[in-house]
Amino acid sequence: MASVTVRSSSHDYEVLIGKGLRHNLVEFISSGYTSILVITDSTVKDHYLQDVKESLSEATPVFTAVVPAGESSKSMVRYEELLDSCVDVKLDRKSLIIALGGGMIGDLAGFVASTYLRGIDYIQMPTTILAHDSSVGGKVAINHPKGKNLIGSFYHPVKVIYDIETMETLPESEIRSGYGEVIKHAFLSDEDWAHRLLKGKLSELSVKQLESDIMKGIQVKASIVEKDEREAGIRKYLNLGHTLAHAIEAELGYGEITHGEAVAVGLLFMMKLSNELKGAQLPIQAYKEWLDDNNYPVSVLTRIRPDRMLERMMLDKKTLRRKINFVLLHELSDPYVVEIEEAQLLEQMSLLINEVSGE
Amino acid sequence: MASVTVRSSSHDYEVLIGKGLRHNLVEFISSGYTSILVITDSTVKDHYLQDVKESLSEATPVFTAVVPAGESSKSMVRYEELLDSCVDVKLDRKSLIIALGGGMIGDLAGFVASTYLRGIDYIQMPTTILAHDSSVGGKVAINHPKGKNLIGSFYHPVKVIYDIETMETLPESEIRSGYGEVIKHAFLSDEDWAHRLLKGKLSELSVKQLESDIMKGIQVKASIVEKDEREAGIRKYLNLGHTLAHAIEAELGYGEITHGEAVAVGLLFMMKLSNELKGAQLPIQAYKEWLDDNNYPVSVLTRIRPDRMLERMMLDKKTLRRKINFVLLHELSDPYVVEIEEAQLLEQMSLLINEVSGE
Missing domain, CATH: 3.40.50.1970 (Rossmann fold)
Known part of the structure; x- marks a missing residue:
């Protein structure tokens, strides 16, 4: 134990x-x-x-x-x-x-x-x-x-x-859901761990690796919330991928896709924003392949409308004066919070939807 | 100010x-x-x-x-x-x-x-x-x-x-309700203040006295809650009169009598228990007269059944293992918490009801 x-x-x-x-x-x-x-x-x-x-x-x-x-x-x-x-x-x-x-x-x-x-x-x-x-x-x-x-x-x-x-x-979908948050914790804290995860397949997960991933995830979470219990500062980093995820879940109706699956999709959008708008070089291609290999429902992106997503993000509790704050990454394990304009969000969301649709 | x-x-x-x-x-x-x-x-x-x-x-x-x-x-x-x-x-x-x-x-x-x-x-x-x-x-x-x-x-x-x-x-009933808690704060903290209140009539209250009473009441409350925010210890004293008051309010339906009126009646029962069971010499006669002079609805006692009151007190959140804790006074400004047996509660409640009924 x-x-x-x-x-x-x-x-x-x-x-x-x-x-x-x-x-x-x-x-x-x-x-x-x-x-x-x-x-x-x-x-x-x-x-x-x-x-x-x-x-x-x-x-x-x-x-x-x-x-x-x-x-x-x-x-x-x-x-x-x-x-x-x-x-x-x-x-x-x-x-x-x-x-x-x-x-x-x-x-x-x-x-x-x-x-x-x-x-x-x-x-x-x-x-x-x-x-x-x-x-x-x-x-x-x-x-x-x-x-x-x-x-x-x-x-x-x-x-x-x-x-x-x-x-x-746990059924496969629950393992997938759990690893949405596990990979978020890896992205936030540890480049090596993140790359190791991206190389693995969830269907081949050992109990030992599962135990280790959960423990590491909890340590990341605990160390952040201890420093900022009420989300005044760095606790916001834990929302990596969540701004879009919450909007997707609310739009599709809770339970349509799992929370962790929504987070995994939200992390893809986070990578897109970080790379396209802020010049980061996150491994978006490797991440897309990992999502595909593990059957994450990335195709939900083709079922959402960017303008409705935006309206829902506005309501999200991290919103202040109708501007939208996103957690992005300079690089793996280096998060920051930044305000992003509505027009840019709409554009990048449309681009990502088109990519996913194969256009 | x-x-x-x-x-x-x-x-x-x-x-x-x-x-x-x-x-x-x-x-x-x-x-x-x-x-x-x-x-x-x-x-x-x-x-x-x-x-x-x-x-x-x-x-x-x-x-x-x-x-x-x-x-x-x-x-x-x-x-x-x-x-x-x-x-x-x-x-x-x-x-x-x-x-x-x-x-x-x-x-x-x-x-x-x-x-x-x-x-x-x-x-x-x-x-x-x-x-x-x-x-x-x-x-x-x-x-x-x-x-x-x-x-x-x-x-x-x-x-x-x-x-x-x-x-x-404020209508008269609201002044009466407010002074249910004011006199509780006086009973808890200051013998002189309590006696002064018992000598006065609410219908003759000056704005100056009202301001002073409210300020003193807030100071009593603040000094107790600062020392015990989550009711682990002395904050319980603030429940003086409240165990019966909550039961009366729940039994009659909220809004039938005001909270402070219920507290004022609960304080009467508290005095009865303190004097009869624990040998205190609280000024119960003077308090009864004050209640009558100021039209407190003491007669609600004739409309309640002791056994049903007991059942409701059991549910009260101060209850532990189906025993009932009461806040009583050794003397004015000297509160303590004590567990009282069901049989004694039933007896003293019946006695008080009879007294109030004029039997």
């Missing part, structure tokens, strides 16, 4: 990563809780809920709440239902919520924990690769019909327990 | 108290905001919204959102509507929310501010005496059908601007 300690303004917390951790929860979870509510989704439930319940202390009452799988559950309706569940099972201030699932569950259950009785403890138990990103850093949220994560808080878990075995049941 | 500085874990903020402050907002509010949303209720709107809008800088776009007056607006439905308003007028991370109104508006608008884009700045502009309590300390919340303030956050305003002139339009 490996571990990383994350420092936050309210408290420090540990991220534990290892095989089969879900079978030994009693070792990692304080016995002082009056009750525990495990929040999970309809897919994860069938795989791991029983294991988790069995490995918690018999001395503590354990309740469960299950929401439908998929990003569309990160909604006001599910948020309200879960708060009702907290009230119904009488969670008190010394109760614990466990978020068992991917990023959707972590964000949703974390937001419930942050606002029930003005905040009770919660533990993240990520079951996807993608969630290596969202489970660290304290951002919890639900979506609004007009934008992703528009409603939420900054609220840190008391622990993150990452059972690497739960990655073994 | 008087001012008090409140220290919080995230930032310090000023409470400004004075006459006519609403006409000079441009002096007190940073000019750096991209836009401002004033959230108020249907009653306050008619009195003060125009003044507030006129005194804000013309350089900043100002939007307004109005909810129906009354505690029933502290609901999930209004919360959602207000978040929609924030999205519709495109508030961004550099926007400001102004909560113009009583405690309901402060709690509701503060909760919106705390969760829109994971938290944007807000300013409290209390227009009631009662709100001298809720506007300081960072507790923001909405109600759940099963309990008051069950959903919320700890989130501090960037400023509190208390225009004492806005108290002049």
Whole structure:
């Protein structure tokens, strides 16, 4: 088992990563809780809920709440239902919520924990690769019909327990989604790591490499959020690829493509902007090939309209006075934030769409 | 103009108290905001919204959102509507929310501010005496059908601007409600002040005394919350009278009696418990007379059932392992927290109900 300690303004917390951790929860979870509510989704439930319940202390009452799988559950309706569940099972201030699932569950259950009785403890138990990103850093949220994560808080878990075995049941699309954020973390931090990833195929991934990539990703994320918890400065770098990704997800409807796939496509646009507008020499051709080799849905670009994307980016919370800030790269591992004019964005987006369409 | 500085874990903020402050907002509010949303209720709107809008800088776009007056607006439905308003007028991370109104508006608008884009700045502009309590300390919340303030956050305003002139339009019931919390602050902190209040009649209150009472109340509140922001210890003292008050409000339906009136009745029960069970000698007779003289609705006690009150107190967030903690007084200005058995609570509540019924 490996571990990383994350420092936050309210408290420090540990991220534990290892095989089969879900079978030994009693070792990692304080016995002082009056009750525990495990929040999970309809897919994860069938795989791991029983294991988790069995490995918690018999001395503590354990309740469960299950929401439908998929990003569309990160909604006001599910948020309200879960708060009702907290009230119904009488969670008190010394109760614990466990978020068992991917990023959707972590964000949703974390937001419930942050606002029930003005905040009770919660533990993240990520079951996807993608969630290596969202489970660290304290951002919890639900979506609004007009934008992703528009409603939420900054609220840190008391622990993150990452059972690497739960990655073994992931479908190909989820591995692809997770590596959208993994490669972002590599682009942000480590040129060698990035090139190594670009040379590999996800279908040939070993468990050992997966574990190492997740650990490295968490370290990148943790080191940035520790320095800038509330996104006043460098935390913005973590939005690399996300400005377009959020707009695509909102436009297509959440759940149409996965978040990490959208990020992977957003990173392509980031490379385009960095190279064309700012003279960088990022390996866009190698990245395009990697996206193709691993079946990333780059073709979604042919289904979007640049003007509508622009309107959605305006609403994005990183927007200030209707100008659009982008995170770009001078080179791999060297990010910066820059304001880009609407006309240039429209032009580069059209060019990229044409390239992808094969024109 | 008087001012008090409140220290919080995230930032310090000023409470400004004075006459006519609403006409000079441009002096007190940073000019750096991209836009401002004033959230108020249907009653306050008619009195003060125009003044507030006129005194804000013309350089900043100002939007307004109005909810129906009354505690029933502290609901999930209004919360959602207000978040929609924030999205519709495109508030961004550099926007400001102004909560113009009583405690309901402060709690509701503060909760919106705390969760829109994971938290944007807000300013409290209390227009009631009662709100001298809720506007300081960072507790923001909405109600759940099963309990008051069950959903919320700890989130501090960037400023509190208390225009004492806005108290002049308050109906008698609102003055009574406000003094429920004022006398609580006196009971908690200052025997002389408490006795002085008990000797006075609210109908004969001077503006000067009102200003002084509000200032003293805010100082008591601020000094306690600074030492214990998240209610781990002494902040619990502020719940003096509130355990029964919340149960009464929930039982009768929010809005049936005002919060401060419920607190005033809860304080009577607190005195009864302190004297009968713990041998204190609090001036319960003088307090009863003060309640009668000032038309507090003590008779609500004849409309409640002790067993149902007990069930509701169990749900109260101060409850742990189904035991009920009460804040009592050894003597005036000397509070403590103690666990009280269900049987004793039922007995003392029945006794008090009988006394009030005149049996």
